[in-house]
Amino acid sequence: MADVTGVGGEAVEVRVVSGDVRDVREVRGVVPWGGRAREGLRGYRLIVAMWIRSTMAYRASFLLAAFGNAVISLLDFVAIAVMFSHIDALGGFTLPEIALLYGSCSVSLGLADLFLGNTDRIGVRIRDGSLDTMLVRPVPVLAQVAADRFALRRLGRITQGLAVMTWGISVLEVDWTAGKVLLVPVMVVAGAAIFAAVLVAGAAFQFIAGDAAEVQNSFTYGGCTMLQYPPTVFGRDLLRGVTFVVPLAFVNWLPALYVLGRPVPLGLPQWTAFLSPLVAFLLFLPASLAWRAGVRSYRSTGS
């Protein structure tokens, strides 16, 4: 039996069933760098599909949970709206403008939370050693961790964010250009990717510090709470920190301010509003390296 490599370098699996011993062996070709990602996505899909099926077995319970999720996050925005019954502007921003900031980061975090939200549970798995079982399956661990207990009810937060954002945009009188129209979806998706990278890095960090989940939450949930408000209400040092150190400002501040026709904070040039996808990509590199290092340093438990 020779190694078999498929067209385009894709791993091909050959199972040989021989004779009456029913000896089944398998030969796999060299898995190229793209193969791992593909295997991960495939495994992720399989596990997610299974969780959705099992959620749908209790449809009423799912609908209630999703509805509750949306209502709770909606109340969150209602609180801001109530505040505006006493003031006209916050940090120079009107309510519809804040709705755009609020909605976009809510959708971004909601997407990251939906697709990767369970990575913060990895601390528990590392401590009790149940990560062992994931390491003996033929699917990248990150895909398994991310897909673990996939919860569709998290669509609630995304729905709410979209609603608030849509309302904001419909009320605002934006001077639309092609660039701005394009920037809105790009902002939401790149924002989700930035949060996702933070989640992966946070998960990697939990291999070293068992209960780092709270640190991770302060960047994701805490970060999103900050991004809901205009940058003008925060100090310059904080702005520098979230622009250059943990670049959360690229989730929505920079692109949204550009859409609103306001100056980009810290006196940065206008084109930086379009950098979000690049920032997300650059964040993923160290995050995935940290993740690999984390898995390699995994010590399991004594039994």
Place this chain on the structure above:
Amino acid sequence: MADPLISLDGIEKVFDVRRRVGLMRREKRQVRAVDGISFEVARGEVVGYIGPNGAGKSTTIKMLTGILTPSGGRLRVAGIDPARERMRLAHRIGVVFGQRTTLWWDLPLKDSYGLMRRMYRIPPARFEQNMERCVEQLDLAALLDVPVRQLSLGQRMRGDIAAALLHDPEVLYLDEPTIGLDVVSKARVRAFLRQLNEELGTTVLLTTHDLQDIEQLCERVMVIDHGRLMYDGALGGLHAMGEGERTLVVDLERELAPVEVPGARVVKVEGARQWLAFPAGESAAPLVAEVAGRYPLLDLSVREPDIEDVIARMYAGRG
């Protein structure tokens, strides 16, 4: 050994243990969980891997499955370096952890199996065949629709063993597969493993505390202690090195003076119950007949020496 399936050459695993000393200072200490182990396992062997708690058994298994990366030495399973190519290896090995399940806790057993089929890309015909086999031999038919969390320990273990075998692994690792199981479940698991090895030629490597697992399954035993291989050979040799004693526990009708029978001595008396020790190599039958004939016997049981016992004697005999 020509073309061994598993080969270890000077394998080490060193853990850094950090301990807090005083308020801020931390002391770093190295623990050698596995300290230079070398052995080979041929295709089709059934090997028992035993040793006291903390000897390095689980650590070795975890290196053989790719969960842990060795600190030193060379390791190959089916020609694969486990830590480097964990996912490729996963298709060729099956793993059962006695202490934790590889199944999805909230899902019915059959959903877990369905997911395994897709995950491992098991051809449908092959999957059907293996399922049929496992369901029949492990008596799983009534359990397939039950969520894993509702299964008893014995049922879950059978479910886990089936899950580890659906993709036709060449080698099956079992870490304490009979821990916490009742006598009937233990017997069923052992019978299944024996049949698996005989019919499919699957290589089996198991760790256990139960000497009966070894006696009934393994032709070869490896004893590990303090991270080193202390013995590698047939079970008989191990017995010879550390001749153990079995215990006959008898319940008499009333409290009596210690019973006197040839070939055994009373080691403990507690009310109407007495403990008689006799050499592990001897049959219990004549002894039972003797006691039953001469004393008012109500009930009895035979206890096997446990592995710690045999190993302790082995060291004593050597020293």
